[in-house]
Amino acid sequence: MSDERFEVVIVGAGPAGIAAALTLAREGVEVLVLERGDFPGAKNLFGGILYTSVVNELLPEFWDRAPIERHIINRRWVLLDEDTQVALDLKSARFDVPPYNNTFTALRSKWDRWFAEQAEEAGAMIISETNVEELIIEGGRVQGVRTGRDEGDVKADCVILAEGANALIAERAGFRPQMSPRNRVSAVKEVIALPPEIIEDRFHLEGRQGAAIEYFGGAVKGTVGSAFIYTNYDSLSVGVGCMIEEFLRLKMAPYDLLDWFKAHPMVAPLLRGGETVEYATKMIPEDSYSALSDLYEDGLILVGDCAGLVNPSIHHEGTNLAMASGVAAAEAIIEARARNDYSKATLARYRLALEESWVMKDLKRYRDSVHFMLDNRELVSDYPDLAIRLIRRYFTVDDMPKDELLNGLWATIKNEVSFLKAARQMWRARKTML
Amino acid sequence: MSIDVRKYLQPHKCLTLEERLALVKCRFDDRSHIEVDQSGFRADPDRAVLFICPAQVFKLNETDDSCIVNYEDCLECGACQVARRYTSWRNPRGGYGVTYHYG
Ligand SMILES: Cc1cc2nc3c(=O)[nH]c(=O)nc-3n(C[C@H](O)[C@H](O)[C@H](O)COP(=O)(O)OP(=O)(O)OC[C@H]3O[C@@H](n4cnc5c(N)ncnc54)[C@H](O)[C@@H]3O)c2cc1C
Ligand code: SF4
Secondary structure, X not given: OOOEEEEEEEEOOOHHHHHHHHHHHHOOOOEEXXXXXXXXXXXXXXXXXXXXXXXXXXXXXXXXXXXXXXXEEEEEEXXXXXXXXXXXXXXXXXXXXXXXXXXXXXXXHHHHHHHHHHHHHOOOEEEOOOOEEEEEEEOOEEEEEEEOOOOOEEEEEEEEEOOOOOOHHHHHOOOOOOOOOOOEEEEEEEEEEOOHHHHHHHOXXXXXXXXXEEEEEHHHOOOOEEEEEEEOOOEEEEEEEEEHHHHHHHOOOHHHHHHHHHOOOOOHHHHOOOEEEEEEEEEEEOOOHHHOOOOEEOOEEEOHHHHOOOOOOOOOOOHHHHHHHHHHHHHHHHHHHHHOOOOHHHHHHHHHHHHHOHHHHHHHHOOOHHHHHHHOHHHOOHHHHHHHHHHHHHHOOOOOOHHHHHHHHHHXXXXXXXXXXXXXXXXXXXXXXX | OXXXXXXXXXXXXXXXXXXXXXXXXXXXXXXXXXXXXXHHHHHOOOOOHHHHOOOOOEEEEOOOOEEEEOXXXXXXXXXXXXXXXXXXXXXXXXXXXXXXXXX
């Protein structure tokens, strides 16, 4: 690859890198994507819900041909303690028709590969099995990338870094703050095979309908984290993820937490007869908006997870922000190309476009959510626990007069909660988490 | 196709970590992409890498209190280096390491 030159080189063939490649290729830009896996998606995983508003703009009605698993008509948020669950459950026929509420389950090894093929068809060049080791920076400006191949330098007018959550290149070049146990979640996941009929029966689904269940509180031992079960076509994605600081604090191994969750009496029946066919792990970035770097330099744009673009609140969206940032980066580069000027000043348009869109509006809204939870653990441990106890007591049948029952509930609340503190926390929680 | 429903009423069988790691397709490089600064490891009262790694790549060598690195088991999440900077982690060379079938 020596002396190779492209207009744009993209590092990483995940949702962010491919969305950028597809957009650039359609404008006739010479674009090369370098991917370290055997194929795009080979090293990727997520929960996961693929949020597809951006995909549907790029590839209208993609669901007819893309390898998606199920469209989600049932969303459920669950609190667990050691033997009880309380849930908020939404199921809607409105999500059963195109565009299916823009929420699908998917498996990344299949989805990313297909998405990358669409970019290739549009004219992007994708080379797999190629690890980018560092940026080539000369004269204060990014000039290309150094790969692990022999004579592996590739020059470019502009580089897009789309390397994902383990942002080694960006961090080492000083283009993003250090990754830390307070801004990275460690997640483990199993894919558990079950026949489609069993899944549909067990989760009350028909055809390609799907369910997404997220668990909080005692499900992850009262830590800042969550657990999940998502229905694929003929498997379940089951996993847990917590801030690395939480695993360190409890001196707990991620797989032990996963096993504990899978064995929970409210969870185990959902997994009956399922056979684990894959075990996987990856980090999720939860950088606060306030800690983001510029995201653009002379000849460089950062997109997706490596830029820190994940909604860290209870919503846990990443794929859509990744793709939206990829498209915004491509558009900024197309403008820079017209002026033949890839300077930081020109690429600033990228950040501006993100700031004006829902991407940064959401990240700004939830800027404090992770630190707020880490510093107010009552919100993920004591309060959910109390809520479960109160609701369980309310439904417990033991011939106690209802007046006494309700007074007892009040007394429990008064005993255990400092009202002023809780009111303040709930007020801020509403603003930072929901 | 008719399915044997009784089979799916049995409890889910939880695999050991070794069994789980054996499910992941991996192409081993002959050189390690992970290094541990042993003095940093010894100075860590929690020995955090021993439990933070989802693939149990790090094991304690009890004879000399050092850290053994089974880099072949690595699932490439990067968490070890984020948790403890006495580990130094690089991407495996292109084409090496894990390939997920589902993801
Ligand atoms: C357990 C888990 C659950 C999640 N659940 C959800 C969910 O339900 N919904 C949701 O929307 N989001 C979810 N996310 C987040 C979502 O997966 C990410 O936000 C999204 O994948 C980011 O896309 P990306 O393209 O920026 O990075 P990635 O998808 O990580 O892609 C990065 C790519 O770059 C490649 N690469 C990295 N370094 C190099 C290098 N040096 N050289 C060459 N190639 C390189 C990688 O192999 C990879 O293909 C979840 C994440 C995890 C880990
Ligand atoms: S990258 Fe992840 S799997 Fe590999 S050694 Fe580090 S913590 Fe373990």
